[in-house]
Amino acid sequence: MAENNDLSRRDLLKAAGAVTAVAAAIPTVQGAPAIQKVRAANDQVQFGIIGSGSRGTYLMKHFKTIDNGRCVAICDILQDAIDKGVQTIGNNPKTFKDYRELLAMKDVDAVFVTVPLFVHFLITRDALMAGKHVFCEKCLVFKPEEVHALRALAQEHPKQILQTGLQRRYSYFYQTVKQMVDKGILGDVHHIHAQWHRNMINKPSGLWTMKPGGEGNIANWRIFRSMSGGLTAELTSHQVDVSDWMFGSSPEFVMGLGSLDTLKDGRDVYDNIQLIYKYPKGQKLTYSSVSTNQFLPFFNASRAEMGEIIMGTDGTIEITVGDGPNSYEPHGSPCIAWWYREPPKTTEVTKAEDKNKPFVAGATMVSAGGANGPIPIMTSDLNFTGKESFLDREVKFARRWLTAKGVMMQEEQKNPVDVELESFFQNCRDGQRPLAHLEVGLADSVAVILSNLAMDEGRKVYFNEIEKMGRGEAPKKA
Numbered sequence: 001m002a003e004n005n006d007l008s009r010r011d012l013l014k015a016a017g018a019v020t021a022v023a024a025a026i027p028t029v030q031g032a033p034a035i036q037k038v039r040a041a042n043d044q045v046q047f048g049i050i051g052s053g054s055r056g057t058y059l060m061k062h063f064k065t066i067d068n069g070r071c072v073a074i075c076d077i078l079q080d081a082i083d084k085g086v087q088t089i090g091n092n093p094k095t096f097k098d099y100r101e102l103l104a105m106k107d108v109d110a111v112f113v114t115v116p117l118f119v120h121f122l123i124t125r126d127a128l129m130a131g132k133h134v135f136c137e138k139c140l141v142f143k144p145e146e147v148h149a150l151r152a153l154a155q156e157h158p159k160q161i162l163q164t165g166l167q168r169r170y171s172y173f174y175q176t177v178k179q180m181v182d183k184g185i186l187g188d189v190h191h192i193h194a195q196w197h198r199n200m201i202n203k204p205s206g207l208w209t210m211k212p213g214g215e216g217n218i219a220n221w222r223i224f225r226s227m228s229g230g231l232t233a234e235l236t237s238h239q240v241d242v243s244d245w246m247f248g249s250s251p252e253f254v255m256g257l258g259s260l261d262t263l264k265d266g267r268d269v270y271d272n273i274q275l276i277y278k279y280p281k282g283q284k285l286t287y288s289s290v291s292t293n294q295f296l297p298f299f300n301a302s303r304a305e306m307g308e309i310i311m312g313t314d315g316t317i318e319i320t321v322g323d324g325p326n327s328y329e330p331h332g333s334p335c336i337a338w339w340y341r342e343p344p345k346t347t348e349v350t351k352a353e354d355k356n357k358p359f360v361a362g363a364t365m366v367s368a369g370g371a372n373g374p375i376p377i378m379t380s381d382l383n384f385t386g387k388e389s390f391l392d393r394e395v396k397f398a399r400r401w402l403t404a405k406g407v408m409m410q411e412e413q414k415n416p417v418d419v420e421l422e423s424f425f426q427n428c429r430d431g432q433r434p435l436a437h438l439e440v441g442l443a444d445s446v447a448v449i450l451s452n453l454a455m456d457e458g459r460k461v462y463f464n465e466i467e468k469m470g471r472g473e474a475p476k477k478a
């Protein structure tokens, strides 16, 4: 049976050909010509960062490798965070404790909003009104009234770029999979399963741990509903966005169960959630996020925590993002995308005597019963162009084969976070709509708001309910 899990050279080339064709068709930012190494200062988008906590400083590390934007200002309400930001960015930005002073800087073209969720709308609104381009981290907004208000405001500022931090949209692998879905390579895609599990007992994360001061300490914002959407906002948001993207629409309704079973330290967000989303064409996303176990049954359990399985009538994709490696995170885990094929259509066995015949091993066997091993999606440098020399082709084949065997791991040629940032600056200059644009961000925020509502009220919540929610209410001040 061993060969059942083996890919023959023919299989691999065939599969590679399909993905190569798909990948070649993708208008990916990665395919854009490399940006010049040294850019004139006036070519760079000058920007400020509002919120230099965990995400703000993470992005700052990425900014160091990107040269079409330059950080000129940092704002945080906490001096420690400002100091850490200045140290991380390594140049000499102006610093502020009040974001309105940063917004008043004439030479700031754009701002990054990397503050807690409950302050996103307020700062994004003021930044748009101050004429700045805005990159606001996910989730774009927190409350129903903010959904409507931001949509209206953005329409009044059509020339300003508004992008949200859903970086999977900028991943080469995710883009390739989206093309596979759209081109029917997976057949009819009806089911997605996604999970993001963590063990916050054995491996506590500083971000989710209760710090002194409870709800009165802004450092605890993630674990209080007054400031956060909990697991749904922080984790599910990325994956429901993948599902919306793959299915090509927002869900029709969501149902779910959420509870706080273990991390009872005074927080009021759920520590485990289970959600089912139904999409208009009958497709479903099933979702799970638990905080007490990090096991991931994808990729032969070689990774932990998060990933998505995208299932079609002709095949399945297992995929997850990476967090490196790159110049500053040399030991990160790369993005992986594995493709499994379904058995091809066969003539139905009807005669009783045929049913009793022993199954014949061979080509049919290889593709039978979904017993195929995974075909890793390859990065574009391993695509066969047809123009390579015999030797180059053999080397590529060997690298593909080693990758297929799990001996070599493919890495995205560019971290999607670098791509999303570079792309944002490029869009500030060329005025093009970002891949993670306003409506993507709002749809994602609506999914978070309604998922939490479905769990809180224990009912099926329809996505069109958002239209009636928050109307006539002005977004509250933070």
Ligand SMILES: NC(=O)c1ccc[n+]([C@@H]2O[C@H](COP(=O)([O-])OP(=O)(O)OC[C@H]3O[C@@H](n4cnc5c(N)ncnc54)[C@H](O)[C@@H]3O)[C@@H](O)[C@H]2O)c1
Pocket (backbone or CB within 6 Å): 050, 051, 052, 053, 054, 055, 056, 075, 076, 077, 078, 081, 097, 099, 114, 115, 116, 117, 119, 137, 138, 139, 165, 166, 167, 207, 218, 219, 221, 233, 234
């Ligand atoms: N895209 C992603 O993968 C990703 C990953 C992590 C976090 N995020 C998002 O980034 C945002 C920030 O998360 P974080 O982990 O950095 O939180 P954090 O608590 O580490 O940092 C937030 C910072 O904002 C500051 N702040 C709060 N109110 C402010 C205000 N009015 N003006 C200026 N600064 C203010 C805080 O003092 C803090 O330093 C959240 O919305 C989160 O969901 C996105």
